[in-house]
Amino acid sequence: MPKITINNTDTGETTVFKAGYGANLRQAAVFNDVELYKGMHKYLNCRGMGACGSCLIEVEPMENVDPQTFIERLHKLAPNQKLGCRAKVYGDISVKAALKD
Numbered sequence: 001m002p003k004i005t006i007n008n009t010d011t012g013e014t015t016v017f018k019a020g021y022g023a024n025l026r027q028a029a030v031f032n033d034v035e036l037y038k039g040m041h042k043y044l045n046c047r048g049m050g051a052c053g054s055c056l057i058e059v060e061p062m063e064n065v066d067p068q069t070f071i072e073r074l075h076k077l078a079p080n081q082k083l084g085c086r087a088k089v090y091g092d093i094s095v096k097a098a099l100k101d
């Protein structure tokens with residue numbers, strides 16, 4: 001099971017949990033009560049539809065998640081970024097979350 005380390009850049013809190021191979025990162029974070037969002041985005045987001053961009057994360061290493069999707073390319077993400085709701089986890093990763101103001 002991949003180990004996911006999430007650093008919330010808003011609160012400085014770091015959380016570690018495990019998820020199943022190929023798990024959706026946003027769903028796994030919600031299940032483990034880990035916050036990916038910043039400020040009002042905690043309440044005002046698209047609930048994982050890939051539309052709002054508020055679940056923006058930075059992932060290390062990118063080899064352990066799926067490639068950027070068409071929707072993520074529309075959001076013009078940097079090469080080390082994903083949307084939490086579009087990220088499938090295939091290995092241990094470190095994530096910087098709560099990036100979107």
Ligand code: FES
Binds near residue numbers: 055
């Ligand atoms: S929750 Fe809106 S894009 Fe991910």
